[in-house]
Amino acid sequence: MLDKDSEKPDQPAPSKGLAEVSPDAEMLSGGEMLVRALEEEGVEFIFGYPGGAVLHIYDALHKHSKIPHILVRHEQAATHAADGYSRSTGKTGVALVTSGPGATNAITGIATAYMDSIPMVVISGQVQSHLIGEDAFQETDMIGISRPVVKHSYLVQRTEDIPGILKKAFYLANSGRPGPVVVDIPKDISAPWEKRPFHYPKTVKMRSYTPSTKGHSGQIKRAVEELLRAKRPIIYSGGGVIQGKASEALRALAKHLNFPVTSTLMGLGAYPGSDRQFLGMLGMHGTYEANNTMHGSDLILAVGARFDDRVTNTVAKFCPDATIIHIDVDPTSISKTVSAHLPIVGPARETLEEMLEQIQAIEARDGIANKVDQAALALWWKQIDAWRAEQGIYASNRFDDTTDAIKPQEVIQLLHELTEGKAFVTSDVGQHQMFAAQYYVFDEPHQWINSGGLGTMGFGLPSAMGVKLAHPDSAVVCVTGEGSIQMCIQELSTCTQYKIPVLILNLNNGYLGMVKQWQDMQYEGRYAQSTYQDSLPDFIKLAEAYGHVGMKVTDKSTLREKMQEALEQSKTQLVFMDVYVDPHEHVYPMHIAPNGAMNDMWLSKGERTENGK
Amino acid sequence: MESSRRILSLLMENEAGALSRVVGLFSQRGYNIETLNVAPTNDKSLSRLTLTTIGDERKIEQITKQLNKLIDVIKLVDLTEGSHIERESMLIKVRATGAMREEIKRTTDIFRGQIVDVNSTLYTIQLIGTQQKLDAFIEAVKDANILEVVRSGVSGIARGEKILSL
Numbered sequence: 001m002l003d004k005d006s007e008k009p010d011q012p013a014p015s016k017g018l019a020e021v022s023p024d025a026e027m028l029s030g031g032e033m034l035v036r037a038l039e040e041e042g043v044e045f046i047f048g049y050p051g052g053a054v055l056h057i058y059d060a061l062h063k064h065s066k067i068p069h070i071l072v073r074h075e076q077a078a079t080h081a082a083d084g085y086s087r088s089t090g091k092t093g094v095a096l097v098t099s100g101p102g103a104t105n106a107i108t109g110i111a112t113a114y115m116d117s118i119p120m121v122v123i124s125g126q127v128q129s130h131l132i133g134e135d136a137f138q139e140t141d142m143i144g145i146s147r148p149v150v151k152h153s154y155l156v157q158r159t160e161d162i163p164g165i166l167k168k169a170f171y172l173a174n175s176g177r178p179g180p181v182v183v184d185i186p187k188d189i190s191a192p193w194e195k196r197p198f199h200y201p202k203t204v205k206m207r208s209y210t211p212s213t214k215g216h217s218g219q220i221k222r223a224v225e226e227l228l229r230a231k232r233p234i235i236y237s238g239g240g241v242i243q244g245k246a247s248e249a250l251r252a253l254a255k256h257l258n259f260p261v262t263s264t265l266m267g268l269g270a271y272p273g274s275d276r277q278f279l280g281m282l283g284m285h286g287t288y289e290a291n292n293t294m295h296g297s298d299l300i301l302a303v304g305a306r307f308d309d310r311v312t313n314t315v316a317k318f319c320p321d322a323t324i325i326h327i328d329v330d331p332t333s334i335s336k337t338v339s340a341h342l343p344i345v346g347p348a349r350e351t352l353e354e355m356l357e358q359i360q361a362i363e364a365r366d367g368i369a370n371k372v373d374q375a376a377l378a379l380w381w382k383q384i385d386a387w388r389a390e391q392g393i394y395a396s397n398r399f400d401d402t403t404d405a406i407k408p409q410e411v412i413q414l415l416h417e418l419t420e421g422k423a424f425v426t427s428d429v430g431q432h433q434m435f436a437a438q439y440y441v442f443d444e445p446h447q448w449i450n451s452g453g454l455g456t457m458g459f460g461l462p463s464a465m466g467v468k469l470a471h472p473d474s475a476v477v478c479v480t481g482e483g484s485i486q487m488c489i490q491e492l493s494t495c496t497q498y499k500i501p502v503l504i505l506n507l508n509n510g511y512l513g514m515v516k517q518w519q520d521m522q523y524e525g526r527y528a529q530s531t532y533q534d535s536l537p538d539f540i541k542l543a544e545a546y547g548h549v550g551m552k553v554t555d556k557s558t559l560r561e562k563m564q565e566a567l568e569q570s571k572t573q574l575v576f577m578d579v580y581v582d583p584h585e586h587v588y589p590m591h592i593a594p595n596g597a598m599n600d601m602w603l604s605k606g607e608r609t610e611n612g613k
Numbered sequence: 614m615e616s617s618r619r620i621l622s623l624l625m626e627n628e629a630g631a632l633s634r635v636v637g638l639f640s641q642r643g644y645n646i647e648t649l650n651v652a653p654t655n656d657k658s659l660s661r662l663t664l665t666t667i668g669d670e671r672k673i674e675q676i677t678k679q680l681n682k683l684i685d686v687i688k689l690v691d692l693t694e695g696s697h698i699e700r701e702s703m704l705i706k707v708r709a710t711g712a713m714r715e716e717i718k719r720t721t722d723i724f725r726g727q728i729v730d731v732n733s734t735l736y737t738i739q740l741i742g743t744q745q746k747l748d749a750f751i752e753a754v755k756d757a758n759i760l761e762v763v764r765s766g767v768s769g770i771a772r773g774e775k776i777l778s779l
Contacts, residue, residue, distance in 0.1 A: 143630055148641045152684040155629065172684065207779065208626055208687040332678040335671070 051098025079109020115453025176211025215346025240304015
């Protein structure tokens with residue numbers, strides 16, 4: 001939609017501020033400045049949707065930009081695609097949307113990125129400066145409406161401010177604890193007839209923003225003493241390890257110490273999932289061995305994790321014997337829910353590296369290969385291995401694989417096998433997300449892409465587009481469900497336009513599965529609004545309508561063959577694989593709540609841990 | 614943990630939207646602002662904001678960290694952690710007729726307030742002091758006589774060498 005105030009004024013306003021600038025400065029419009037700024041920042045893709053307030057910007061992009069623009073079908077998808085791009089590369093994603101509904105549609109994606117600390121710059125158009133506050137057509141207070149879900153935001157008030165603001169926006173988005181930054185640009189600021197001198201700053205310094213670049217050495221020293229004293233240690237690794245590019249440092253430290261490692265949903269892949277020392281995910285749907293090891297530990301080294309309520313279960317009962325060392329670049333994450341005995345504010349990588357250096361220095365000084373109490377550690381590992389053997393989800397199948405029904409877990413296991421564990425996997429939210437997290441064993445960071453904090457259904461497909469564009473030669477699989485996929489299904493059209501061949505693996509159980517699971521467990525099976533009453537579309541026809549390949553699987557015996565075929569075909573074409581899975585499967589283990597501890601879990605239907613009972 | 618009243622004072626960029634970020638933080642996270650006072654400093658690019666809030670040690674720590682995390686906030690101090698001077702100003706309009714006219718003037722003198730506007734039935738009184746002192750004055754003149762109260766919110770400064778500046 002276009003606004004009627006887009007005509008050029010009769011008399012172009014004379015350029016102001018010329019005198020202050022060097023005579024050789026290039027004269028650019030706001031739209032052109034924005035394009036140049038994005039190029040200066042090395043932006044590889046812009047995900048967006050045009051509209052009245054950003055028409056000047058789109059025209060500048062059309063005339064001058066070398067950056068490919070991906071036209072999504074809904075602004076929510078623009079932010080999710082930019083987010084997927086970012087999560088898979090570590091670089092800053094960029095979305096461009098218009099004012100009003102364009103801006104509000106982007107909010108869900110911005111909030112998703114905010115909760116998971118994903119670097120993103122969102123440029124939104126705004127109505128002309130003189131109309132702001134007058135309830136103009138397609139006006140919304142984007143700065144206000146986005147405030148609780150951004151790291152920072154800017155309303156651009158002068159054209160000449162664009163370069164400086166963009167420089168700051170990119171710096172803020174991808175430093176310290178990363179996050180989304182909104183830049184709201186009124187239409188007149190980007191007008192082609194308002195030329196101003198362009199100078200893109202090389203560096204940026206902000207007196208009010210100085211993210212930590214190094215952990216406090218004294219604190220690290222004290223933490224090292226605790227680590228070396230531990231008898232029942234565990235490393236609890238979170239998304240901050242991936243965002244902080246600390247995967248190598250984590251692996252080196254964990255290997256050197258021979259400590260067990262568990263990970264949050266967001267941190268999967270930072271430590272190799274297939275390594276002996278890895279216990280699987282912890283928390284509400286964490287493994288038996290991870291949750292037990294946490295609960296029984298005498299020392300927790302938390303890195304880039306935030307003791308989320310989906311991890312801790314009842315805070316008062318959380319890990320009663322553990323001394324907690326907490327490394328985080330964001331001080332607000334430390335002692336927010338669970339008090340840390342030893343807080344270290346600092347970036348994950350540098351801090352972990354310094355820890356290992358200090359440990360090795362102590363061992364060199366003492367002429368000892370490993371300072372940790374090896375006998376105690378061996379005993380601890382013996383206990384952990386016993387938990388693994390008893391109830392571990394990888395030791396033996398925790399689901400009934402003898403029936404004819406296709407189990408969602410085995411679909412994920414098969415996907416892992418056939419992709420050799422090397423695919424990028426995006427997911428939506430619900431049971432399929434948990435099954436993917438549990439059964440696709442991630443060995444590398446950036447490989448597992450899901451909305452952990454906000455839990456945004458609709459995230460899977462658009463984020464897969466961003467991932468695939470960034471990694472055209474890698475397999476990209478969107479694990480989803482028939483509920484979630486319909487929340488951003490319009491993006492099938494975008495995939496057609498830009499020939500984005502991803503594999504959509506739809507675990508179709510005909511229910512909002514996680515809702516149903518809770519209704520089964522807590523509401524005596526009353527399925528309030530968790531089914532669709534036979535109204536599901538024929539996903540095969542739907543995929544085909546967009547020019548993609550549809551594939552339906554209802555027979556377990558054909559699953560392997562069909563998935564092989566789908567993986568092969570999805571090298572060149574988007575394949576929508578609609579797999580009918582057992583509608584009554586639950587995700588286990590599952591924390592017992594309320595009032596449960598870390599190690600209180602349902603292990604299967606009707607089977608629960610009996611701690612202290 | 615015991616709740617106590619705190620005076621948090623901070624320096625922030627004097628920019629559009631900075632105040633709303635501070636205020637938004639409180640409402641978003643369910644914290645409460647008791648009083649709020651904000652104005653530019655001698656350096657026009659800076660605003661000094663002082664607020665009072667009530668919370669236990671843990672809550673105050675979280676509020677302080679969250680405020681510090683705001684990009685526009687440059688420095689922050691919890692004045693209640695050290696010795697400090699606290700002031701609030703108040704303009705109060707009271708009915709002053711009959712016997713009360715003299716009584717209110719006396720009370721104002723005791724509190725070292727000033728009558729800054731007068732007519733035949735009203736006094737407008739200016740009073741500066743701690744929050745407690747202003748509360749006590751309101752108590753002393755009694756609700757029935759009070760027509761309007763305007764309080765500035767608490768401002769404060771640390772005693773001695775301690776300085777909140779860039």
